[in-house]
Amino acid sequence: MIRFACLADAHIGRHSSAAPEETALRAFARVVDQVIAEPADALLIAGDLFDSRAAQYPARRALVDHLKRLKQHNIPVVAVAGNHDPEALRDFHRSFPDLLHLLGDTAWEEIDLKGIRILGRSFVKSRAANLLDGFHALPDSRPTVALLHADIDAASPYNPVRLDELRGRGVGAWVLGHVHLPRLWSDPPAAYIGSPQALDPGEPGPHGFRWLTWDNTRFQFSDLIPVSSVRYESLTLTSTDGQSVEDGIEEALAQNDFGTARLFLRIHLRIRGERPHIPEGPVTEETLTWQVMSTEDCPPVDLAAEAEQSDARGQAARLLLALEDAENPAAYTSADTLIDQLLADLEDRRDKLRIPPGEHFDVLRGTPETDRLAAVRALRTALASVLTAGRRAT
Ligand SMILES: [Mn+2]
Numbered sequence: 066m067i068r069f070a071c072l073a074d075a076h077i078g079r080h081s082s083a084a085p086e087e088t089a090l091r092a093f094a095r096v097v098d099q100v101i102a103e104p105a106d107a108l109l110i111a112g113d114l115f116d117s118r119a120a121q122y123p124a125r126r127a128l129v130d131h132l133k134r135l136k137q138h139n140i141p142v143v144a145v146a147g148n149h150d151p152e153a154l155r156d157f158h159r160s161f162p163d164l165l166h167l168l169g170d171t172a173w174e175e176i177d178l179k180g181i182r183i184l185g186r187s188f189v190k191s192r193a194a195n196l197l198d199g200f201h202a203l204p205d206s207r208p209t210v211a212l213l214h215a216d217i218d219a220a221s222p223y224n225p226v227r228l229d230e231l232r233g234r235g236v237g238a239w240v241l242g243h244v245h246l247p248r249l250w251s252d253p254p255a256a257y258i259g260s261p262q263a264l265d266p267g268e269p270g271p272h273g274f275r276w277l278t279w280d281n282t283r284f285q286f287s288d289l290i291p292v293s294s295v296r297y298e299s300l301t302l303t304s305t306d307g308q309s310v311e312d313g314i315e316e317a318l319a320q321n322d323f324g325t326a327r328l329f330l331r332i333h334l335r336i337r338g339e340r341p342h343i344p345e346g347p348v349t350e351e352t353l354t355w356q357v358m359s360t361e362d363c364p365p366v367d368l369a370a371e372a373e374q375s376d377a378r379g380q381a382a383r384l385l386l387a388l389e390d391a392e393n394p395a396a397y398t399s400a401d402t403l404i405d406q407l408l409a410d411l412e413d414r415r416d417k418l419r420i421p422p423g424e425h426f427d428v429l430r431g432t433p434e435t436d437r438l439a440a441v442r443a444l445r446t447a448l449a450s451v452l453t454a455g456r457r458a459t
Pocket of ligand 1: 148214242
């Protein structure tokens with residue numbers, strides 16, 4: 066069994082926003098610790114190791130120490146440059162050519178690691194057209210891993226590549242960088258590793274690295290190995306009759322496993338009835354920092370009474386009550402079931418409800434990966450506007 070550690074978008078030089086001591090360099094050090102402890106057969110880096118050309122200098126001494134530790138353990142490091150570090154990685158490599166292999170300076174390039182071909186192509190400038198254009202057919206069927214920094218299925222100046230273009234090239238696993246949210250594809254086998262340290266609130270969920278194993282038959286990416294010392298999440302909470310935000314957070318933390326990282330919560334607060342106290346800025350308590358970013362007043366209606374009516378408002382009220390059931394599930398076993406049910410209801414009753422088939426519902430029609438909570442929130446907003454509009458009309 067061969068085991069590579071896969072890393073991307075370390076962005077050394079940056080730190081997690083609002084937490085200056087939680088640096089990308091420290092996250093890199095934690096990856097190195099695990100790579101040595103495993104031990105891995107190599108560390109593969111899919112671009113943006115450095116955040117900028119200037120960022121490498123203050124980090125050089127520490128980074129050199131970490132790379133020397135890997136070298137002492139006979140763990141090679143293979144990297145390509147991304148859009149943030151075409152100059153930085155070259156500069157660094159020129160100064161320390163023994164500490165890492167920089168692949169694909171001018172064309173696709175390969176090295177052999179224990180019988181596995183590692184291919185890579187680097188950014189030369191901060192922008193790149195489709196770097197796959199220079200990818201030639203492979204001469205043999207040796208197991209192959211490719212490293213690339215790319216914007217998958219996007220129109221952008223950062224090496225835009227269609228996922229479809231990665232198929233059929235004889236590559237057993239694509240190790241990709243650029244997008245900071247971890248993502249895994251099975252056909253073709255590919256992964257956005259994501260930034261090992263969550264760097265800002267646009268990077269929710271766990272962050273870390275992945276193992277890529279070769280068992281003489283196929284490559285397999287592991288689940289994400291969490292490394293980030295910070296986690297960002299967004300939550301929608303409902304405060305009824307003045308219930309404090311702190312109580313709502315406590316309930317949410319009991320229901321969700323956010324891991325052990327320092328947690329930054331951005332809260333959308335729905336308010337029903339009496340308004341709770343809402344602090345203006347962020348509140349920090351030990352390893353939790355939270356802030357109410359937005360509020361929404363729930364319709365000032367008696368939902369149970371409205372639900373008795375047979376008109377459009379009554380239907381909207383019944384759907385809203387069903388949504389609330391879904392959060393305390395007696396009638397529905399999961400949000401997915403609820404949404405399927407609601408979609409069927411909406412097909413029947415959209416005209417009656419006079420809800421335009423616009424953006425509010427598009428979010429419900431996504432793939433299974435659709436964020437179901439976002440869908441429920443969008444639906445709630447749509448129904449609340451039906452209820453308040455109905456009241457104004459009468
Ligand atoms: Mn990038």
